[in-house]
Amino acid sequence: MKFPRDIYTEQDARPDTLKHLGPLRRLAGAWESRTTGRDINPKADGPEHRDYSERTEMLPIDAQSNGPQLLYGLRYHTHILASDEDATFHDQTGYWLWEPDTGLIMQTLSIPRGQVAIAAGRARPGDRRLVLRARRGTPGYGICSSAFLEHAFRTDSYRIEVTFNRNGSWSYVLDTMLKIPGRKTLFRHRDENTLFRVQQPQPNPLWRKVAKQRRAKRR
Numbered sequence: 001m002k003f004p005r006d007i008y009t010e011q012d013a014r015p016d017t018l019k020h021l022g023p024l025r026r027l028a029g030a031w032e033s034r035t036t037g038r039d040i041n042p043k044a045d046g047p048e049h050r051d052y053s054e055r056t057e058m059l060p061i062d063a064q065s066n067g068p069q070l071l072y073g074l075r076y077h078t079h080i081l082a083s084d085e086d087a088t089f090h091d092q093t094g095y096w097l098w099e100p101d102t103g104l105i106m107q108t109l110s111i112p113r114g115q116v117a118i119a120a121g122r123a124r125p126g127d128r129r130l131v132l133r134a135r136r137g138t139p140g141y142g143i144c145s146s147a148f149l150e151h152a153f154r155t156d157s158y159r160i161e162v163t164f165n166r167n168g169s170w171s172y173v174l175d176t177m178l179k180i181p182g183r184k185t186l187f188r189h190r191d192e193n194t195l196f197r198v199q200q201p202q203p204n205p206l207w208r209k210v211a212k213q214r215r216a217k218r219r
C-alpha cells in the first residue's frame, strides 16, 4: 500500500456526506428485519441455532480527514432481539467508512462483550456486493478482545458480506471464527439477515447547518 509523503495536508472535504458515500449510500437510513435473522452461536453442548429480529440505524457523519486521507461515513447502531426473549441478544455500534480516492471500505465494530475490530475491503460506487474482513493479529485490520474472550472464545477472523437487493433491501452474512478450548476445529459463529428501510437518512450535521444558513439568507 502506497501512502502520500505529505501526511499533514488535508483535502477539501464536501459538506454533504450523503452525496459522497459511494457504495455505502445504499446503507444510509434506519432498517428493520421483516422475517427472522438466523444465528449460530457456541454453547457447551454444541452449536445453538436462534432466530432473531433486528433494527439498525445508519446516520451520515461529517467527512473525516486523517491528513490527506478523506473518509465519508455512517455511524451505526444495531440492536437485536431473539425471537423468544425480551433481553438484548446482540448489540453493536461503529462506523462504516469509505475513502473515494482508493475505494477502501472499513467497518468498525464495538460489541459489549469487550471486543472491537476494524474490517476492510474495497468497492466501487455502483457495487451491489461488499466483502470486508478482519483478522486477529493483523496490524491494520484486526480484532481486539478482552482477556477472558482471548482465553475462552478467541476470535480469529471476521468476515461480512453485504448484498444490495433489487427491491432496496440489503442482506448480510457474518462469519466470525472462534477458537474454543477443547475443540479441534474453529467454531463458525454465523449470522444472516435481510433488512428493509423504515426511515430515510437525515443529512449529516454540517449539511443541516449549511442548509439552515442558506434558508436564512433567502428570507
Ligand code: HEM
Pocket (backbone or CB within 6 Å): 039, 041, 042, 043, 052, 080, 089, 090, 109, 111, 113, 115, 117, 149, 153, 154, 155, 158, 174, 176, 178, 189, 191, 192
Ligand atoms: C448478528 C450478529 C450477532 C449475533 C446475533 C450474535 C449473537 C451471539 C450469541 C447469542 C452468543 C452466545 C452468548 C452466550 O452464550 O452468552 C454469541 C457469542 C459470541 N459472539 Fe456473537 N453475535 C453476533 C455477531 C458477533 C460478531 C460480529 C462477533 C465478533 C466479531 C461476535 C463475537 C462473539 C463471541 C466472541 C462470542 C462468544 C462469547 C460467549 O459465548 O459468551 N458475535 N453471539
